[in-house]
Amino acid sequence: MKESREQRRKRILERAKEGLTEAYSSSDHSISQAINAYKEIEKMKGLVFERLEEWYSIYFPEIRIGSHEAYSRIIMSIGKRSDASEQLLTDLIGDKGKKVYEAMQSSYAKRDMEEKEYKAVKELAGMELQLDDIEAKLDSYLENEVKRTMPNIAYLIDYRIAAELLGKAGSLQRLATMPSGTVQLLGAEKALFKHIKFGSKPPKYGVLFKLYAVTNAARGKRGRIARAYATKICIAARADAFSKRFIADKLKEQLDKTVEAINKEK
Amino acid sequence: MKESREQRRKRILERAKEGLTEAYSSSDHSISQAINAYKEIEKMKGLVFERLEEWYSIYFPEIRIGSHEAYSRIIMSIGKRSDASEQLLTDLIGDKGKKVYEAMQSSYAKRDMEEKEYKAVKELAGMELQLDDIEAKLDSYLENEVKRTMPNIAYLIDYRIAAELLGKAGSLQRLATMPSGTVQLLGAEKALFKHIKFGSKPPKYGVLFKLYAVTNAARGKRGRIARAYATKICIAARADAFSKRFIADKLKEQLDKTVEAINKEK
Numbered sequence: 001m002k003e004s005r006e007q008r009r010k011r012i013l014e015r016a017k018e019g020l021t022e023a024y025s026s027s028d029h030s031i032s033q034a035i036n037a038y039k040e041i042e043k044m045k046g047l048v049f050e051r052l053e054e055w056y057s058i059y060f061p062e063i064r065i066g067s068h069e070a071y072s073r074i075i076m077s078i079g080k081r082s083d084a085s086e087q088l089l090t091d092l093i094g095d096k097g098k099k100v101y102e103a104m105q106s107s108y109a110k111r112d113m114e115e116k117e118y119k120a121v122k123e124l125a126g127m128e129l130q131l132d133d134i135e136a137k138l139d140s141y142l143e144n145e146v147k148r149t150m151p152n153i154a155y156l157i158d159y160r161i162a163a164e165l166l167g168k169a170g171s172l173q174r175l176a177t178m179p180s181g182t183v184q185l186l187g188a189e190k191a192l193f194k195h196i197k198f199g200s201k202p203p204k205y206g207v208l209f210k211l212y213a214v215t216n217a218a219r220g221k222r223g224r225i226a227r228a229y230a231t232k233i234c235i236a237a238r239a240d241a242f243s244k245r246f247i248a249d250k251l252k253e254q255l256d257k258t259v260e261a262i263n264k265e266k
Numbered sequence: 267m268k269e270s271r272e273q274r275r276k277r278i279l280e281r282a283k284e285g286l287t288e289a290y291s292s293s294d295h296s297i298s299q300a301i302n303a304y305k306e307i308e309k310m311k312g313l314v315f316e317r318l319e320e321w322y323s324i325y326f327p328e329i330r331i332g333s334h335e336a337y338s339r340i341i342m343s344i345g346k347r348s349d350a351s352e353q354l355l356t357d358l359i360g361d362k363g364k365k366v367y368e369a370m371q372s373s374y375a376k377r378d379m380e381e382k383e384y385k386a387v388k389e390l391a392g393m394e395l396q397l398d399d400i401e402a403k404l405d406s407y408l409e410n411e412v413k414r415t416m417p418n419i420a421y422l423i424d425y426r427i428a429a430e431l432l433g434k435a436g437s438l439q440r441l442a443t444m445p446s447g448t449v450q451l452l453g454a455e456k457a458l459f460k461h462i463k464f465g466s467k468p469p470k471y472g473v474l475f476k477l478y479a480v481t482n483a484a485r486g487k488r489g490r491i492a493r494a495y496a497t498k499i500c501i502a503a504r505a506d507a508f509s510k511r512f513i514a515d516k517l518k519e520q521l522d523k524t525v526e527a528i529n530k531e532k
Contacts, residue, residue: 030383033321037390040317044310051306055299117296120407123400124303130396134389141386 028172031145035163038138045131052124059113062103065093069132075125079118081107152236155248156255157211157229164207165233176234176241183237184208184230213259221262228258294438297411301429304404311397318390325379328369331359335398341391345384347373418502421514422521423477423495430473431499442500442507449503450474450496479525487528494524 003011049068056075057063065071070093077092078084084104089097113121139160146159150172153162168186169175175183185192187206195202204223208214211229214222232255239247269277315334322341323329331337336359343358344350350370355363379387405426412425416438419428434452435441441449451458453472461468470489474480477495480488498521505513 027380029324030321030380033317034386037317037321037386040313041393044313047306047310051299051303055296055303058295114293114296116407116410117300120300120303120404123403127307127396127400130393134393137389138386141382144382 027145027149028166031142031149031163032167032170034138034142034145035160035167038135038142038160038163041131041135041138045128045135048124048128048131052121052128055121055124059111060104060107062107063100065096065100067093068128072125072128072132075121076129079115079122080112082112150237150240151246152239152248152251153233155246156232156236156252161207161210164210168207172237172241176237178234178237180227180230180234183234184226217263221265224262225259228255228262293411293415294432297408297415297429298433298436300404300408300411301426301433304401304408304426304429307397307401307404311394311401314390314394314397318387318394321387321390325377326370326373328373329366331362331366333359334394338391338394338398341387342395345381345388346378348378416503416506417512418505418514418517419499421512422498422502422518427473427476430476434473438503438507442503444500444503446493446496446500449500450492483529487531490528491525494521494528 045068049071052072052075056071060074060078063071063074065074073092074089077088081104084101086098086101089101091097093100142163143159146162146166147154150162150166153165165183165186166172166175169178169183178186185203185206186208188203189206191200191203191206194200205214205226208226208229209222211226213229214226217225232251236248236251239245311334315337318338318341322337326344329337329340331340339358340355343354347370350367352364352367355367357363359366408429409425412428412432413420416428416432419431431449431452432438432441435444435449444452451469451472452474454469455472457466457469457472460466471480471492474492474495475488477492479495480492483491498517502514502517505511
């Protein structure tokens with residue numbers, strides 16, 4: 001029996017849909033999703049903390065500690081000045097607790113938060129801690145998935161940076177078929193566009209700027225180091241996507257040598 | 267005993283600090299904090315939902331419902347196709363559940379999420395629900411505080427818009443001493459700046475654009491209606507800040523008449 005036109009149309013459409021779903025539900029697509037969510041959460045943490053500090057510090061200006069988490073924990077337990085004790089503060093933030101407590105005794109902020117207001121602030125602090133928690137979970141998911149899906153790339157660079165590269169490229173397949181110059185500039189699309197359109201300086205790196213070896217190199221050498229990384233990442237990506245062999249130990253050795261040589265130059 | 271120079275310096279500094287703390291821990295300052303937090307949370311909800319939908323819809327493209335909350339609830343209970351039943355979906359989203367269930371049966375997305383991935387997505391969905399919850403709490407805090415602190419303004423306009431005006435003005439005192447033209451443009455600072463610097467069209471309203479009466483007026487009348495509101499808001503603000511008398515019922519009557527007259531004009 002011959003297939004009718006309508007039947008063929010349906011069959012082809014069906015196959016295309018399946019292909020699409022297949023492509024999008026592969027594990028590298030999950031990594032892109034997770035890294036995007038991770039970065040969003042990171043931003044939110046900053047925003048919530050800003051609000052939190054601005055609000056709470058009116059009542060407790062003397063609490064200044066580096067950690068967002070510790071700050072949020074303090075808010076969860078201290079709403080009124082009378083809630084604070086040296087013991088509690090030491091439990092929450094360790095040795096610094098004593099200092100903070102002393103500073104609070106001579107504080108010029110005497111008015112206490114009203115109960116209703118404190119509840120609202122506490123909600124925000126809880127949110128901050130929740131975000132911390134989700135971030136940690138996404139992070140461990142990312143670490144597992146990246147190391148499983150891209151063992152070679154993950155051996156060369158931090159798994160978070162690897163995930164970002166993947167997210168920018170769209171898929172492992174695409175990352176693996178990109179020229180290294182493109183990989184070097186992934187994440188620098190805006191700067192590249194500006195360069196092309198307005199003739200500003202061309203960018204030297206995008207996501208790869210976050211690499212320790214790049215950030216910590218002398219200014220004039222960063223571009224070349226990013227380039228060296230991009231080259232090896234491309235080879236690693238091909239191994240991860242196609243041959244599935246582990247070759248990253250050798251790549252890493254070569255890469256370290258190249259970077260060392262660049263850093264030694266005068 | 268005469269006060270030494272050092273002592274006087276200390277005493278004056280102390281008093282200044284007290285004044286500052288007093289000013290910042292007043293209840294209108296809490297309202298500014300709360301409305302800022304509220305708006306931040308609102309934005310976050312949108313961002314988390316975007317991520318969530320992008321991720322989850324790969325596996326369940328047939329679930330398309332208007333409510334972010336319902337969508338998140340579905341995610342909390344359905345990770346695999348086999349988790350979904352007509353009963354469950356109807357419990358979660360009512361009558362639509364049947365339709366969604368049917369659509370899922372003929373879906374082209376056959377692959378299930380892996381357990382680890384589902385956990386990560388579920389976390390995000392939980393976050394969305396949490397944000398909903400915090401938003402509701404901040405909202406009810408705002409409603410109470412605004413109605414208590416600014417009963418006159420809150421009688422004329424929505425308490426959220428009142429809170430935004432207050433946030434932009436900095437304090438009730440400042441809002442109460444602003445000319446009505448300034449109140450009309452609160453929240454339109456960017457457009458105003460553009461107008462002054464580049465000669466673009468001057469803005470006609472800022473935050474007040476959110477008023478139902480402004481949004482729903484004919485284009486050519488919005489500016490004048492915003493102006494009418496601003497005038498009455500200023501009078502109401504003065505009553506809230508200084509005389510503490512309730513005069514908003516009369517103001518509202520006049521305002522309604524003015525707006526009606528503007529709307530009737532041809």
